[in-house]
Amino acid sequence: MQNVIEDLAPQAEPTSPPFASPGLAAIDQLLRDVPAFLDRIREGKNLAELARAMILTVAVGAAVFGAAMGAHRGGIQVLYSAVKLPAVMLLTTAVCAPALTAFNAAFRRQASMRRDLSLVLSSLALTCLVLAAQAPIVFLAVELGAAYHTVILLVVGCCCLAGIVGLTLFQRGLGLDPSAGRWAVGIALLMVFGVVGTQMSWTLRPFLVRPRTPEAPFVRSLEGSFLAAVVTSSRSARGIYWRESAPLPGESRRAP
């Protein structure tokens, strides 16, 4: 009888082994325990190790999503997009991270390059984890034969959702410093990140290749800027053109 009672008693859950790698532990903490994760950044504990883990997370997460995007074209484009998307993320961070420290200093908040960079990398890592989680959706759309523009819209939607999640973490991280100016700093950095990120993406395009392009290049030649493209597209939308069609790679850009 005693043995039956003991058998029916709730068993203590087996403790899961701790993560072998501190990097994996950091990623798990980023997903499960954001307050503790942010406390670690605020206290400046092992930030170099944290930064390495976050950079790796960005690289892998963005590569997975990039590969899903490139699957629309297939072939070598899968590899190209898997390489270029992490490059966009990390290069944009490298260019924009000093701006956060500068904004914090200008607003007389706590300004520490190490902590600010850790916060930006962590937000980006969470963004890329969400992107990686959505990669199967894009891949499914590709497999079901979704059209080029449909996949574009799907990718934009996935990036928006991932961006909102990352931005939420970033704003919480800024709130660790109770000084005024948290929202102004957040909005200012978002604008800098947005402008630089769009130009970086423009510079490293294409990620999804237009179906009529005969051969997918790794990177297109530098033509104008994202801003110029928005202006000219707005003119196109109003019917203002200066030639019949966009040149294919190798054709002359200028009208005869």
Place this chain on the structure above:
Amino acid sequence: MTRTLVATHGRTALLAIAGPAVIGAALGMPFGLSKLLAEAGMVTAIVVGLSVFMIPALYIGTTLIGAAPSADRVGASAASALRAGGTLLLGLAPATVFLIATSQTRLVVWALGFLVLAASMLASLRILFSDLFTTSAARLRALPVFLVWSVVSLGLGAHLFARSLERSGATTIAQSVIEPDDKE
């Protein structure tokens, strides 16, 4: 004590000068080395020189309405504001250099130059105002004078900056070239 003061003032001067110099160099970058150096000097001269030129006017104006702190404090606050503005410009320099290097239109140089310098000047003005007028009553009394002074300073700065860009070869906004698109 003296060494600390020199170090602090030295750091302030360095940040106040380095920020505008780096941004000026970035803006002159597309037009060659001589323009790069010229623009670095011009932007620094405009930012620092205009501040030195305009601060006495602020002191006089706020004194007349009875809201001015001591001349020492005005000087120290101005230095602090310039330092903050210079720090902000240094932080925005990598993004500015990247955007100018990867764009091919003069409009981008103009737009970035005005945006970045305006952001820096507004941050400096905010710090100057909060440093000089610490009570609500003083802020309320000084606000009209400070606003007029800020508008005049920013207007002068924008005009001088536009002229420096024209001289460096960036021409005017109206002459910036953006190619129209094609039918697809």
